[in-house]
Amino acid sequence: xxxxxxxxxxxxxxxxxxxxxxxxxxxxxxxxxxxxxxxxxxxxxxxxxxxxxxxxxxxxxxxxxxxxxxxxxxxxxxxxxxxxxxxxxxxxxxxxxxxxxxxxxxxxxxxxxxxxxxxxxxxxxxxxxxxxxxxxxxxxxxxxxxxxxxxxxxxxxxxxxxxxxxxxxxxxxxxxxxxxxxxxxxxxxxxxxxxxxxxxxxxxxxxxxxxxxxxxxxxxxxxxxxxxxxxxxxxxxxxxxxxxxxxxxxxxxxxxxxxxxxxxxxxxxxxxxxxxxxxxxxxxxxxxxxxxxxxxxxxxxxxxxxxxxxxxxxxxxxxxxxxxxxxxxxxxxxxxxxxxxxxxxxxxxxxxxxxxxxxxxxxxxxxxxxxxxxxxxxxxxxxxxxxxxxxxxxxxxxxxxxxxxxxxxxx
Amino acid sequence: xxxxxxxxxxxxxxxxxxxxxxxxxxxxxxxxxxxxxxxxxxxxxxxxxxxxxxxxxxxxxxxxxxxxxxxxxxxxxxxxxxxxxxxxxxxxxxxxxxxxxxxxxxxxxxxxxxxxxxxxxxxxxxxxxxxxxxxxxxxxxxxxxxxxxxxxxxxxxxxxxxxxxxxxxxxxxxxxxxxxxxxxxxxxxxxxxxxxxxxxxxxxxxxxxxxxxxxxxxxxxxxxxxxxxxxxxxxxxxxxxxxxxxxxxxxxxxxxxxxxxxxxxxxxxxxxxxxxxxxxxxxxxxxxxxxxxxxxxxxxxxxxxxxxxxxxxxxxxxxxxxxxxxxxxxxxxxxxxxxxxxxxxxxxxxxxxxxxxxxxxxxxxxxxxxxxxxxxxxxxxxxxxxxxxxxxxxxxxxxxxxxxxxxxxxxxxxxxxxxxxxxxxxxxxxx
Numbered sequence: 001x002x003x004x005x006x007x008x009x010x011x012x013x014x015x016x017x018x019x020x021x022x023x024x025x026x027x028x029x030x031x032x033x034x035x036x037x038x039x040x041x042x043x044x045x046x047x048x049x050x051x052x053x054x055x056x057x058x059x060x061x062x063x064x065x066x067x068x069x070x071x072x073x074x075x076x077x078x079x080x081x082x083x084x085x086x087x088x089x090x091x092x093x094x095x096x097x098x099x100x101x102x103x104x105x106x107x108x109x110x111x112x113x114x115x116x117x118x119x120x121x122x123x124x125x126x127x128x129x130x131x132x133x134x135x136x137x138x139x140x141x142x143x144x145x146x147x148x149x150x151x152x153x154x155x156x157x158x159x160x161x162x163x164x165x166x167x168x169x170x171x172x173x174x175x176x177x178x179x180x181x182x183x184x185x186x187x188x189x190x191x192x193x194x195x196x197x198x199x200x201x202x203x204x205x206x207x208x209x210x211x212x213x214x215x216x217x218x219x220x221x222x223x224x225x226x227x228x229x230x231x232x233x234x235x236x237x238x239x240x241x242x243x244x245x246x247x248x249x250x251x252x253x254x255x256x257x258x259x260x261x262x263x264x265x266x267x268x269x270x271x272x273x274x275x276x277x278x279x280x281x282x283x284x285x286x287x288x289x290x291x292x293x294x295x296x297x298x299x300x301x302x303x304x305x306x307x308x309x310x311x312x313x314x315x316x317x318x319x320x321x322x323x324x325x326x327x328x329x330x331x332x333x334x335x336x337x338x339x340x341x342x343x344x345x346x347x348x349x350x351x352x353x354x355x356x357x358x359x360x361x362x363x364x365x366x367x368x369x370x371x372x373x374x375x376x377x378x379x380x381x382x383x384x385x386x387x388x389x390x391x392x393x394x395x396x397x398x399x400x401x402x403x404x405x406x407x408x409x410x411x
Numbered sequence: 412x413x414x415x416x417x418x419x420x421x422x423x424x425x426x427x428x429x430x431x432x433x434x435x436x437x438x439x440x441x442x443x444x445x446x447x448x449x450x451x452x453x454x455x456x457x458x459x460x461x462x463x464x465x466x467x468x469x470x471x472x473x474x475x476x477x478x479x480x481x482x483x484x485x486x487x488x489x490x491x492x493x494x495x496x497x498x499x500x501x502x503x504x505x506x507x508x509x510x511x512x513x514x515x516x517x518x519x520x521x522x523x524x525x526x527x528x529x530x531x532x533x534x535x536x537x538x539x540x541x542x543x544x545x546x547x548x549x550x551x552x553x554x555x556x557x558x559x560x561x562x563x564x565x566x567x568x569x570x571x572x573x574x575x576x577x578x579x580x581x582x583x584x585x586x587x588x589x590x591x592x593x594x595x596x597x598x599x600x601x602x603x604x605x606x607x608x609x610x611x612x613x614x615x616x617x618x619x620x621x622x623x624x625x626x627x628x629x630x631x632x633x634x635x636x637x638x639x640x641x642x643x644x645x646x647x648x649x650x651x652x653x654x655x656x657x658x659x660x661x662x663x664x665x666x667x668x669x670x671x672x673x674x675x676x677x678x679x680x681x682x683x684x685x686x687x688x689x690x691x692x693x694x695x696x697x698x699x700x701x702x703x704x705x706x707x708x709x710x711x712x713x714x715x716x717x718x719x720x721x722x723x724x725x726x727x728x729x730x731x732x733x734x735x736x737x738x739x740x741x742x743x744x745x746x747x748x749x750x751x752x753x754x755x756x757x758x759x760x761x762x763x764x765x766x767x768x769x770x771x772x773x774x775x776x777x778x779x780x781x782x783x784x785x786x787x788x789x790x791x792x793x794x795x796x797x798x799x800x801x802x803x804x805x806x807x808x809x810x811x812x813x814x815x816x817x818x819x820x821x822x823x824x825x826x827x828x829x830x831x832x833x834x835x836x837x838x839x840x841x842x
Contacts (some may be wrong), residue, residue, distance in 0.1 A: 120545030131627035137586035142826025202560035396570030
């Protein structure tokens, strides 16, 4: 049985707006992490983030919609449009045939901070009419459904950083039950004072002030991560429906998915990576793929020594028996971690890599840690890619894995 | 649904709802027609348009949480944990061990927790501290407590339940606004149907009785302004209705694959035989009066259940008590059930416990499951003046004995989400 086909990519990321801009920046090894603009970050001990350069929401969102929505939703609306355009997707006559099933992480942060600020400074009447629809975690999904007229079974999943992959997992349940096309993925916008403070309390953010010192996954000087904004929305379609509408482009096939939870501690990861490895094995079994057949792993790359070591342990457990080490890359090292948007963006990046047969490298990997059985990719590399595994973790112990396969069938 | 598909049953229920503690207290209250809507006590509501809410008065320590669990978690997570403890105890399952009929393999246990607004109460309380009551946009980290990352991202609720019950299967928070509580149970059922879990701890929780949540519904006049008579402020389907009453609470169900439940001879409340969700793609808060998309969700959920509309006996309504909702929903039930709409009973427990946003869907599923199990349908309280546009049997004010083979619970929410879930009596479905 053939899996869902990815037929459209919509990328709005620190590396660029549009899949090709993002991909070109990755291959050119252009860092997208820089000093936080817009407010003074000195109280927070965190000064860097991946911000989207030149993102003008007015180019993507109608003025009356812009005032009702947070920056997070602007990036979602833009990414959804880009995905549909990339797929040349015309909404079918049956409005129920398209779903929006996104991952969400932190909601409409900056909008909400303004409203709570006004409430406490000036009183309840200062709260505007749009707070109730701009902040909540389903805002972007609802707005895309309304703007684009999609009436299929829509949903919102929150599993922190694993969300982008889990939205694809849920999309498979949606298509199994008869809805042929689903917008998946998600974006995030948490670079405002309160959301930054909240994220900083995780203790996992780098306090370095130079990008080359800050987010260094798998490096001996790894010291935390840098946050970023944006993400990716993808259109996935049931193969016969894609064929029936004459879809001309297929990025790849979602061949397998697996998800587990550490169920170990409310914030610390399990010390043995057993459940992380199991999620990867579940996705491989689901796809009918052996570890030997995997050409590349796109890592979660948490960027703390402990979490990186656990990820390498999980990868070694699954891929350690291979004759050759499994290539592993971490494109988030260029953008920062985009929470729910990050794992969705990694899926887009994996499909771009598959198309061109080029693996992007890991940023600022100067002095790699020991990684038995794993081949950490330091610079862009030409390599034929048929099967790519994307893995992700969410704060608190969520583990997810997706197997992407090059689409070989005819359309 | 295809033949031979794995089927899902409810084997445990836990509830923490306004005006009561625990499942049986909740059931006694709603079947007695008592209301828990009162003037807000959590903060001084005098500057707010709507000053009424249905609060849960509970002591988390007395209900089994440790000091650390209370300290690190927002109220919505605390309520979810308490409801989950009751549901798990009720199910007779033992979690974490595996290897016995009543001890499922931990790798095969999942969690789906719904919430509309997550840890909004904690986020607001902390904001007041770090911004000095809204004085500083550049918030001061010196006044922040820990656990704000968890507050920011509500997946912490699913993590707490997964850790609590050693559930190593798929876990997620479902956040589709006011349909979250139905969708969380629907997704949990799909996990079992699709073979990804044998047992799922599924439910929802919300704690939105805080200034920012009250204020944001004030400005759009979605909540009641009937502050003079809080106990009768929630009036679903009544011509005098003027908005919903904010509520809070949690309900958690233990969902179990039918054969798994049968092998251990478990007591079964009901089968979750169908679930569907549709979007109206119309407006974030507005509803067209025709109810087409909700009717479509109901039709599909019945189709999955392989149930004809005329077999439906009870509809647990969304019944929020806003002008537009109750009309919309009445139209949807007529459109989907046809002539049967005239015969079914249809009630809104929001008349008694208010509208707890994402949580209410699971609380209403709990009420529906108990109604199916016990042959007693809870009433719509405060129903006195009929509305010509709402002309079905809303079970006014007094519970009614009724053998229910098939029941539907529906929900509608901001974003245009419309959800329906079908519960069937075990004897009807399992000869």
